[in-house]
Amino acid sequence: MASFQTYLVGGAVRDRLLGLPVQDRDWVVVGASPADLLVAGYQPVGKDFPVFLHPTTHEEVALARTERKTAAGYHGFAFHAAPDVTLEQDLARRDLTINAMAEGADGQVVDPYGGQRDLQHKVLRHVSPAFAEDPVRILRLARFAARFANFTVAPETVALMRTMVAAGEVDALVAERVWQELSRGLMERQPSRMFEVLREAGALRKLLPEVDALFGVPQPEAHHPEIDTGVHLMLVLDQCAAxxxxxxxxxxxxxxxxxxxxxxxxxxxxxxxxxxxxxxxxxxxxxxxxxxxxxxxxxxxxxxxxxxxxxxxxxxxxxxxxxxxxxxxxxxxxxxxxxxxxxxxxxxxxxxxxxxxxxxxxxxxxxLAAAQQVDLGAVSAAALARGARGPEIGREVQRARLEALQARG
Incomplete structure (x- = not known):
């Protein structure tokens, strides 16, 4: 059986370096074929590319792979997984440098694209021009900006995202994937950053033109000291997070x-x-x-x-x-x-x-609590006893609820 190496990759490495709790652990195997993993007791689960369950931990393990663009949108990719695919090649296909690090069994971090440097300087930066091949990455980056609110986006990454938008890549996104990323971004610690990044990239006017149209629209200062409606919306979203x-x-x-x-x-x-x-x-x-x-x-x-x-x-x-x-x-x-x-x-x-x-x-x-205390059965029974029917009973219930509110003042 061929020997192979297993690495912890992606967000788990990033979060450990940031001192954050590690939620999900992703693993990559280098130097193995699907047959090698089957012999070692791994169970296959992947459909689009080779993914297996570890025989004892039952965590998902993926073979190191490369990918190339074959069509528009985020579905248009062809994958290549083989023993000769290196760890560096696998990490190169990832979106951001801070997500393109790996950790071996010895605890050493493999960081070929400067992820640790960008963590130190709090920068979100794409790994390679291949970032432009997947429009979902614009949404993912915006979501990471909402999570790591004190990070900035590298100017060259902003420029690349604008090029992607101009090329129509965002137009190929499907509804389910957009909602998945938007909903996750809304639940981050500073949701406003997601929309600020999307707006800076020119993607907000494509995905949510109704939101994009709010920026620059004034409101009465007496009620809205911030005046700008778009700025108000961002404050509201961050208040939701707070x-x-x-x-x-x-x-x-x-x-x-x-x-x-x-x-x-x-x-x-x-x-x-x-x-x-x-x-x-x-x-x-x-x-x-x-x-x-x-x-x-x-x-x-x-x-x-x-x-x-x-x-x-x-x-x-x-x-x-x-x-x-x-x-x-x-x-x-x-x-x-x-x-x-x-x-x-x-x-x-x-x-x-x-x-x-x-x-x-x-x-x-x-x-509402006071109105809910009204005994609807008793009110209806009393109304029926007086000969009330249909709509009249409804009016009696409404009258009883009104009296409950009036008692509150």
Whole structure:
């Protein structure tokens, strides 16, 4: 049986060098054929290229390989895996220098492309011109910028990404892969960096033109000290991260103000009616990138109702009840809670106002709790006893809920 060497590669090496917890470990075998691994007890699992399960740890192990571009998009690659493929050749096909390092069994780091140097200087840099062959790498780099928020992107890498966008590579991306990367980036520690990098590369106007259109659009300074709508959105997304909000809330916040990018110039800096336009655009974005239902539904709800939630501190019980009804809060209390969370992130995502109080969230949550205490069975039974039918019973239930809110003031 041929002898071969196994190396830990990629993110596990990077994170260990950064002193971060290692989440996933990727392994590469050098100097082996598929037959060699089968003889050694490895189990094959890969379809596109040779990947095996280690006989004892059951971790995935891939044969060292090279790849070449054969067609547009990220599917168009041909792989070559053979015993003569070197570790350096395998690392060369990776996206960023900080992901192109390996560690042998002796603990020594193999770093042929300067990954340790770029970690030290906090730079995201492509390994080789082959970066341009896979448009997903633009999204991945932007996601890494959101994770490592104090890293900068090398100027030559920005230039390469712009060339890729101009060549139409981004247009070949499929919805599922775009959403996978966007959703992961939204969940990083500083989501705004992902969108800043995409915008700098020219990819944001291709992938999310509705978001790109927000930059440079003014808002009333009295409510938005940052003025620029795009800047506001970035502050909101980072507020979501600061509050450890779930993906549903973060995606809803991404879409909440999209309509402001379509406000007529003569109406600026006000944005009358932007809520309805935002809801429509949120629906379009969700359809384009096949966004999951829970994210899509919350995004449309937040787009439509966030202004009303902000203003609810001045509402009477009747108006607050109508708001609860429009939001289907009785049947979807968890979604209503996420709506309130998104609205708080929106209110705090403003220059200098990140620590402001937002009593609307607690008030509306308490309104819902009070309304939920109404004994619907008893109200319905009493109405039936008085001869009420159908819609009349519904009005009695509504009246009881209103009385519960009125008792709160």
């Amino acid at each position: 509050q450890a909000a779930p993906l549903t809330v973060r995606y809803a916040c991404l879409c909440h103000d999209l309509g402001k990018g379509t406000t007529r110039k003569e109406e600026l800096p006000r944005h009358i009616g932007h809520e309805g336009r935002s809801e429509k655009l949120a629906r379009a974005v969700s359809a384009r990138w096949k966004v999951p239902t829970d994210c899509r539904e919350l995004a449309e709800l937040v787009a439509r109702e966030h202004t009303h939630v902000h203003q609810s501190g001045g509402f009477g019980p009747e108006a607050r009840l109508r708001l609860l009804e429009r939001c289907d809060a009785w049947r979807r209390p968890e979604r209503f809670a996420e709506l309130l969370w998104a609205c708080e992130c929106d209110a705090r995502g403003r220059a200098g106002l990140q620590d402001r109080d937002y009593p609307q969230r607690a008030q509306l949550a308490a309104d």
